Amino acid sequence: MESMRIAMFSWESLHSAKVGGLAPHVTELSEQLAKLGHEVHIFTRSAWYRDYDEINGVHYQRCSFDESGDIIAQMNKMCDAMYSRFIQVSKDFGDFDVIHGHDWHPVNVLNRIKYELGKQYVMTYHSTEWGRNGNVHVNSPTALDVSHREWLGGYDSSQVIITSDNFKKEVQDLYSIPDYKISVIPNGISPGKMEKDVDAGSIKKEYGIHPYSPVILFTGRMHYQKGPDMLVRAIPKVLDGNNWGAHFVFIGEGEMRPYCQNLANDLNIGNSCHFLGYSSDDVLKDWTNACDMTCVPSRNEPFGIVVLESWDATKAVVATDAVNIVDNFQNGILSYRNPESIAWGINYALDGLDSRTPGMGSNGKKLVKTKFSWDTIAKNTVDAYNKIE
Structure with missing residues (x-):
């Protein structure tokens, strides 16, 4: 298996801003990909961390931006900062073989990289705005904007990763993504992560x-x-x-x-x-x-x-x-x-x-x-990368 240089785009990780389950997914998947011999850079928010660290073999490219305004305004500015950082890191480390975004937050930068630099990307869905609202369509401006970016990411991506079969049905019902673009790859965990001897x-x-x-x-x-x-x-x-x-x-x-x-x-x-x-x-x-x-x-x-x-x-x-x-x-x-x-x-x-x-x-x-170990999941993710056209 040839080594790849992979750019991960996520608004959170375990070593930057941490919000929910997306953070361990991005971090632990990236660490396992690094163990398989790939070079992984996570482009994420800086929060209170410094701009760059290499942790457990993964490069953290933390992006600073003005975090004022609502969530849409924040993500717009985050994507602009990520794009500038991506250009600089590409000069310093070399071109990236894979662009991989997680959820709707980085869709703007993913599409900018696609249309300005000619690089296809993979998108992983972790949730939808419909699902986050308890299986209800919300017609607020924010919800509509988020839903549009979820659709746009599925439409413009070369490959889509979805974490379960029932979630695949939800995403397809909402955004009409064809089967040929989708790989169902579950979330994972490092065995022993939660195990602890307690009284x-x-x-x-x-x-x-x-x-x-x-x-x-x-x-x-x-x-x-x-x-x-x-x-x-x-x-x-x-x-x-x-x-x-x-x-x-x-x-x-x-x-x-x-x-x-x-x-x-x-x-x-x-x-x-x-x-x-x-x-x-x-x-x-x-x-x-x-x-x-x-x-x-x-x-x-x-x-x-x-x-x-x-x-x-x-x-x-x-x-x-x-x-x-x-x-x-x-x-x-x-x-x-x-x-x-x-x-x-x-x-x-x-x-x-x-x-x-x-x-x-x-x-x-x-x-x-077995089924949910990161080793298995990382190898399946590489298979999805190899389908990029």
């Missing part, structure tokens, strides 16, 4: 939870798309359905956090809910390993990296059927997208804590080591 009882006691009480964990953005409100509404039916004294830990920030906290109090379940907000990686790892299961109550889910993180810690997952990667009763429980069904799934898993539920976590762990 679960001690972690629970720190938060006033009895050491033997089961804990159900939610992690992610507290956003309508992710369904934290549906999980809160499911909790009374969980507490009524068993005598386990279950507790629910929510890790993540977002506009729905205050609403969910108020909802929990209104439903008289506030004492069973713990809203930790944004938490450090250490706290996240502690709870991922101390919990008894995780819940992914998404209304829309392009992939679900939290599922891989849970499996890496050998935890079963209770998820809605928006999560395409869970095999029902094999490595988790699938529910419908409503509180009653989510409650049923959690109760089923709680009833099997000493029998079937641990086996589901073990089955998930096996997939982390």
Whole structure:
């Protein structure tokens, strides 16, 4: 396999601005591509970092720009800064063989590189504006602009990478991208990333939870798309359905956090809910390993990296059927997208804590080591690069 010089364009990474699941995807994929012998440069926002670093074999080309204005204005200026940096880096390091953009944020710079420099590009979809709004079309100027750039990236790219089969259907329904341009390549995780030896009882006691009480964990953005409100509404039916004294830990920030906290109090379940907000990686790892299961109550889910993180810690997952990667009763429980069904799934898993539920976590762990390892995903990504025309 010939070595390639690859330019990744993303508004976030683990070593610049970090927002969500896109950051580990871009960083960890790039690191694995570097291990395979490719030269990878990530063009991203500078945030509070210096302009350049080489970390784990990956070159970080951080771009500074005026971050005032709304998200559209910010991305316009980011793309201008990325283009100037790309021109300079090309002079310093040599021409790039592959241009790879992630989500709608860098579409302007990708198309500028295509039409001014004659270089084709690959685009990976990680979400859509329709999906982020809970499967609803929003007609605000910002939403329409974002949706247009999502369509434009799919239209003008040479190849498109999509992270799951059900997400592929969503993107094609929205933007009519032909099959011949699409490669379905899942998200990934480095095996052992979330695994940690913890004293679960001690972690629970720190938060006033009895050491033997089961804990159900939610992690992610507290956003309508992710369904934290549906999980809160499911909790009374969980507490009524068993005598386990279950507790629910929510890790993540977002506009729905205050609403969910108020909802929990209104439903008289506030004492069973713990809203930790944004938490450090250490706290996240502690709870991922101390919990008894995780819940992914998404209304829309392009992939679900939290599922891989849970499996890496050998935890079963209770998820809605928006999560395409869970095999029902094999490595988790699938529910419908409503509180009653989510409650049923959690109760089923709680009833099997000493029998079937641990086996589901073990089955998930096996997939982390095979199907969802970055080595496999990076090689499949190179195959997609080789299809560029």
